[in-house]
Every structure is written in structure tokens, then in C-alpha cells.
Amino acid sequence: MAGIVILGAGECGVRAAFTLRELGYTRPVTLIDAEPALPYERPPLSKNLACEAREIRHADAYLSAEIELRQGTQVTCIDLGGKTLRLVDGGVIDFDQLLVATGARPRLFPGMENCATLRTDRDARRILSRFTPGARVGIIGGGFIGLELAATARRAGAEVTVVEAAPRILGRGVPPQIAALVQARHTDEGVKILTDTGVVRADETTIALADGTELGFDIVVAGVGAVPNVELAQEAGLTCDNGIAVDAAFRTSDPAVFAAGDCCSFEWRGNRVRLESWKAAQDQGSHAAAAMLGSGEVFSKVPWFWSDQFDMTLQVAGLFDLAGAMHTRDTGDDTCIVFQCDPAGAISAAAGIGPGNAAAREIKILEKLIERQTQADPSILADPSVNLKRLLKA
């Protein structure tokens, strides 16, 4: 048996498993899934009331690729010396190489342990069933998950309040100009957004604010970030640094073990970063699979995120330095594109928002320019009469 074992069957683990087969790996591939359901896509969970979890791959795809999917399997220990995983039921799984793709879980601050959080399809069913006309929904955190849930709840007719501790929403990675458009849209739709508002305590139905006010709700959901699932790796002795620390090919401190996706931190353009991103999880899973088979290629994919709220889509490519200068490409209509160049003059990050996919094509082009670290004069990029695609050909 042995072969390659992948611990975690989210986007990263599933992509890695199929990539191994696409690259011609013929030895056993075992994909260990802690959840009972067939691996599914998480992004729709916060965006639609319908809560239809789409399978990443159909069941027969695992069979025909000869990927052994072990659903509902809980691992208690990684034994690096013995190259085995120990299971909660006492079983063991041997590996020649291991990919840790254990993802992340919702963060909760002390005093808010009983708030609902969203990660799994079960979480989504529990939360979305409460989004009914007139229901009072309290959301802690004005990030992607909180705002997507706010939009979903509002469209269901709920009365929605978002509480954000920072001076503005989307403060982690979205330029302020774009965040302001998002906030204005939520306000127009009737979502109440309280910024600069600290939470001292919260439970299923109450949010207690720092100023002493207590707000009552029918449901309270916390979306205040995620923590990487590093415990198994840490206990095994793998080096961790805001995630399982890996090199540019997703190798951990043990030569037989790789890590990728939300659980890892990696070198990207001189900084150690950890991403919580659907696309990055896929890209990294694919890259790690190739690295496990001996590819020495350095990971160069640009971080890319998206969010759907009401009829708007927001996309971000690259990582913004939010303290740095921003430039706006005046697209005129109801779209807005903001970008940034690094000190060397290369395009380093771009964000766009608009109805549906109106801003998507330009963001895709900018993403490719960011990947190539194309040098460009910001005033040229800002000029809407400049065809960005020509820059790709240059």
C-alpha cells in the first residue's frame, strides 16, 4: 500500500489528488476526509439561501481516478518516524509521502464561544434556516463571510446588523475606495453597519458592545477570521509559523511531508503569507502534487479572491499594501477598479467591483500583469482609454 496520503479533502486536497493522477502517478493515492459528505465547494454556503453544496467532483470521478476517498475519518496523530497516520478508531494509514491539507476553522474570541460560525454545509444549514422575513440577524465582523451572510439574510427579508471593530469594513485586504462602495450598497439595501464598534461578549442571541449596549437578535453569527488547523502537524514536530511553514514548493520541515492550502504559510515575494482562499487552495494543491513528484518549480500564482454580495461581485488579485498609494482606473460606469504598484514600479495588486461580472475581465488581465510583475506607469493603467489587454501582449 503506502503511496501518497492527503490529509484533508477540501479544495486543496481534492485538487492535489487529481493532479497526481493527471501527472501520471500510478501508486496509491488516499484522500482522508474528516467530513462525512462527498467533498464539496464551500463558497456558495454564505452566498445563497438555497444552501446547495456542490460536489467538487462526482463520486465516480474518485473511482475512475483510483483515488481512495476515506470519508468521515478522524486522524489523531501523524507519526513522522513511522510514516503513519493514527486514526481515532485505532487504525493506521501508512504513507511514503504526506500532504497536509487540513484547512482552517472559524476563529472565535473569548466571550463569544456560543456564536454560530460558518465553515461546513452543516453550519450553513443551521444558519441559513434562520434567515427568514423579519428575523433579527446579528453579524460580528465586516469581512467577506460576514458581509456575504448579511446580504443573503437581507435578501431573505431579515433585519441585519453588522458589527465591525475596525474603523471600516473589509480592512484586511480590500482598498478603502472599494470597501466604501460595498458599505454604501449594504446601507442602501437596509443593512445596518456599525463600524468602530467593539464587541466584549456575544452568544446565540446577544451582542454586548464595548460601550455597554446589549443588542438582541434571533441569531448571531461571528465571521472574525480563521485559524489554521496545525495541531496535528505541530504535535508531530513540523515547523509552524502562522500555519505549517513550507518553502516555495510547499515542503515542510520534514522531507516526506508537504502542506498546502489554508493550513500553510509560504514564501511569496519575500513575505511569509497564509491565505484563506478557494483559488489559492486549488493552485497550491496542484503545485504541491507536482512538487511531491519531483517538480522543482517555484510557486508564482497570484492570490485571487472574490466575493458576491447582492448583485455585486468583488474581485481582488495580488496583496494590497493598504498603507501604500492606490490608483483608480476610471471605468466610468458602475464598476470601479483600484490598483497599486510596488516600489519597483511593477503592478502588484488590483481590486474591482461591479454588477455581475462587469469588472471581471479587467481584473483577470491585471492578475496576469501582476503575475508577470509587469512594469507600468500608474497614469497609463488609470487611463480607461488604454486597452489593458495590449499590455499583456507587450
Place this chain on the structure above:
Amino acid sequence: MTNWIDACSSDDIDAEDVIRFDHGGRTFAIYRNDANAYFCTDGLCTHEDVHLADGLVVENTIECPKHASIFDFTTGEVETPPACENLHTYPTVVRDGRVMVQI
């Protein structure tokens, strides 16, 4: 039963670009590559119902604007997931400056 449908003028599509074409209650995407050859596929991504015509054409590929699936529009094949199913393609010719699609 398939018919040749007059979809658009060959000038309606820029080189290395795509337009949406709706016909008979269905939606299609018509592409022109940088060698000025024309192709037609189903208009919606096989991953989610998103119009591919809002996506980006690079050489002979279309990247979905929503979740970045990439297809070879000359064959319909998935090059990059999340899409798992290929796009259906339709024979396409240019006659007298008109793009004709066999649907």
C-alpha cells in the same frame, strides 16, 4: 436536426475575443482567435451558469469570469478546473463576412 445559423458579422468580434450569441432560447459564445479563425461553444460555463462571453480570451482559451475555469474553445476541453465537464462545441464557418454556426 441541425441548422446553419447566421450569428453575426465577422467584424462583430475583435481578434482574440468573444461575444455572446443567443438563439432559440439557448446561449452560445462565439470566439475569434488571433489567427482570425472562428469557434462556437455553449455560452455558459459547465461549473456554474455564468456567461463565458464576460471572460478573457488568451490564444485559444477562454477563462470563465467567475471562478477561473479555463477551456480550450477550439475543442471545448477543460484545461483548468473547477469545471469538470467539457463545453460542447459547434461547427463554425465564415461565409461572405458572416459567421455561420451549425446548431
